Amino acid sequence: MTDALLEIAGIRVGYPVSGGDTRVVVDELSLSLGAGHIGCLLGASGCGKTTVLRAVAGFEPVLEGSIDVKGRRVAAPGLTLPPEQRKVGMMFQDYALFPHLDAATNVAFGLRALSRDARRARVEEMLMLVGLADRGGAYPHELSGGQQQRVALARALAPDPALLLLDEPFSNLDTDTRQHLAAELRDLLKASGATVLMVTHDQAEAFTMADQIGVMDGGRILQWDSAEALYRRPLDRFVAGFIGRGTLVPAAALGLARGGEVLLRPHALRPDPDGAVRAELVALAFRGPGHVASLRLSGGTVVEVDLEDVSGMSGLVAGAPVRLRLADDGMVAFD
DSSP states (O other): OOOOSEEEEEEEEEEEOGGGOEEEEEEEEEEEEOTTOEEEEEOOTTSSHHHHHHHHHTSSOOSEEEEEETTEEEEETTEEOOGGGTTEEEEOTTTTOOTTSOHHHHHHGGGTTSOHHHHHHHHHHHHHHTTOTTOTTOOGGGSOHHHHHHHHHHHHHTTOOSEEEEESTTTTSOHHHHHHHHHHHHHHHHHHTOOEEEEESOHHHHHHHOSEEEEEETTEEEEEEOHHHHHHSOSSHHHHHHSSSOEEEEGGGGTOSSOSEEEEOTTSEEEOTTOSEEEEEEEEEEOSSSEEEEEEETTSOEEEEEESOOGGGTTOOTTOEEEEEEOGGGEEEEO
């Protein structure tokens, strides 16, 4: 038994192809998400993350494994509970607002089973939650992208789903708006008490929004963990290279008495005239508020180093030798 609100156990999802074969898109994927938590599937296009969302929503059957929502089995081989019976809400990439309906009527769309008074009260509650209490009469084209997103969120939350699914919730917004709204959306979701599973390809969004993140590749979750653990303690070479900035280099290039590879984060090396690491300066550039040095290690690997103070490299030109020391907290070793 588990107290997880969403329990995915070893699901496999695929599509038939010519010759009677099946192209597997999601392979033996498992995760648990507690009530009130925000989980995120993070990965590049084609890794299978949206297919997982569709399987949870009821749009795709599972070939193996099972999906439970609030202790109720909604999917297994031979069992595909219809989407409307799963107590699962979904906010789509394009928000899917009805252009001919105002904001309040859009929010009310999934509440037709309620009485008129109950429906009106729920719509007012949801619009107030998302900060649009005075915009209920506005049509989608009269709202900004961020306001449309909030209306879509209010509509998804209005029927009180056990689980809310978000499919690339910021894909239609510009970069500056994304960064602002990610934190705002997290606050709104936490205030609502919703349990959320979202998918994105953007690490900044995942880190801002989620309590737990699953890094996906090839239809599998390689690590399901907090943002900090993924960054500081990646369990897999792919995760190490995918999360944050960093470069995998041979341990020998750093003069370490061990085999294997080391992930170097941008703060892992510091200029030091007595340092044990020898490198060659490739370039030094200001990127505000500090500088970034590109360094070629022995063996030819080029790494980036963030520098707040460049006094140790003042006057150096490309090709100049540089000595550096290692900062332990910027390295992750792999055998």
